[in-house]
Amino acid sequence: MSIFQPLAGKRIIDLTRVLAGPFCTQLLGDWGADVIKVEQPGSGDDTRHWGPPFDKEGTAIYFHSINRNKRSLAVDFRQKKGLEVIEKLVAESDVFVENFIPGKLAEYGLGYEDLKSINPKIVYASLSGFGQQSTRAGYDVIVASVGGLMSITGAADGPPARVGVAVTDLFTGSLMSNAILAALTHVEKNDEAVWVQSSLLQSQAAMLSHIGANFLTAGQDGKRYGTAHPSLVPYQSFKTADGQYLTVGAGNNRHFEEICDVLSCPELASDSRFSSTGSRVINREPLIEFLSHRFSKKTRSEWEALFEQKMVKFPWGGVNSIAEAFTLPEVANLTLSFDRENGEKITVPGTPVNFDKQLNPPSPVPRLGEHSSSVLSALGYSQTEISEFVKNSIIQQG
Incomplete structure (x- = not known):
């Protein structure tokens, strides 16, 4: 070559x-x-x-x-x-x-x-x-x-x-x-x-991309959300039973429905407070409180194994240390x-x-x-x- x-x-x-x-x-x-x-x-x-x-x-x-x-x-x-x-x-x-x-x-x-x-x-x-x-x-x-x-x-x-x-x-x-x-x-x-x-x-x-555009066009100033996203919910890290963190994201309604299914709470997907991206943003606090409680019931590795077993389509990943990240083949x-x-x-x-x-x-x-x-x-x-x-x-x- x-x-x-x-x-x-x-x-x-x-x-x-x-x-x-x-x-x-x-x-x-x-x-x-x-x-x-x-x-x-x-x-x-x-x-x-x-x-x-x-x-x-x-x-x-x-x-x-x-x-x-x-x-x-x-x-x-x-x-x-x-x-x-x-x-x-x-x-x-x-x-x-x-x-x-x-x-x-x-x-x-x-x-x-x-x-x-x-x-x-x-x-x-x-x-x-x-x-x-x-x-x-x-x-x-x-x-x-x-x-x-x-x-x-x-x-x-x-x-x-x-x-x-x-x-x-x-x-x-x-x-x-x-x-x-x-x-x-x-x-x-x-x-x-x-x-x-x-x-x-x-x-x-x-x-600053969309954060800058939100201010320039709509006058919406940015603020701190930790690992969360201003326009998508859930889209953040959750603490698991072993004190580690797992990040999941719902980029659309299909993702959210699948998250609800794998967490054994399908009723959330039909709740009018959480039925669309915009409504989930408006009702962020009660949704995150519920999901945080649910994620705390299993360890990170248990959740990861479950996600892999079910071949979920929504994006997810454990919060790795630098040492852990450099062991990934990619x-x-x-x-x-x-x-x-x-x-x-x-x-x-x-x-x-x-x-x-x-x-x-x-x-x-x-x-x-x-x-x-x-x-x-x-x-x-x-x-x-x-x-x-x-x-x-x-x-x-x-």
Whole structure:
């Protein structure tokens, strides 16, 4: 079987740090692009230090999860010679991705107009917290606060809650990878540069989907429902006899009738209070109280066995721990493991999209500056010049 590398031949200069940007460029690397991760000598990406846990060399496992299939160039582009390295790379690259405070890179001569003058076919992709008109820094939890997500996350009678993983960062990174592919198509057709811009706040607003539409159209503000759904009942987790939780959902009347049947309470389905989606939402409290009592009579595994035996059509699933989730075959098959030279094995979630062709075997995350010398050599720098750059702290070799 031939190797599937749809982005082979495309070079990405990656000046992003933390999560949204690195997740975006990792996807591009998974699909065959040559991603050169530009990092500050001495420190590198912040997430190299976001642990524990750490690997045996002191790099956080967090960093391993979002930086495979990349080369690391540690260069200080605040120095003139370091800036020249970036400019030479831009001339030979297809995409430049950054998530600096808006306007900051332009101060160094690396703004969109600067790079477009070097490479008139460059795709310049900017990720920010609050948009290119704001110099406000934005981390996921801050934008989740400002953008409303935390106001609808958590128990109904509890405080706002953070989603357990940085979904706004990850969603923004996914969207940006798509936008970059669209921009590359435009460049190929029109021979002109494109500036792609996205922010965590804009992505957060789009991600609100029907909750946002409910407010914008009907004036209905969102609120916290715990695991429940504002427009569907039942659609939540229920505590079982062994203290575990089982989630069931009724997306329509057929689902609800089947839930009533398997719980041996068919009379609920004919009760006028619960006969339609809208009536079940209106009468949420008495229905959930009854179902909660019924689910508490069996253990989670007993309910799961019953659902499987009856081959129910309504959606259901136990609330698994992360450890339990990664034992599922569909999830376990997603993972990637890297055997390092020091004998250590690093295992991370793999690419989330499958093709009917085999992707290129992935490469592990690079050490800080691991590819500095090879990148500069390919740009025409001599070994003497490279050694001088190292001596003057313009680059770092890994």
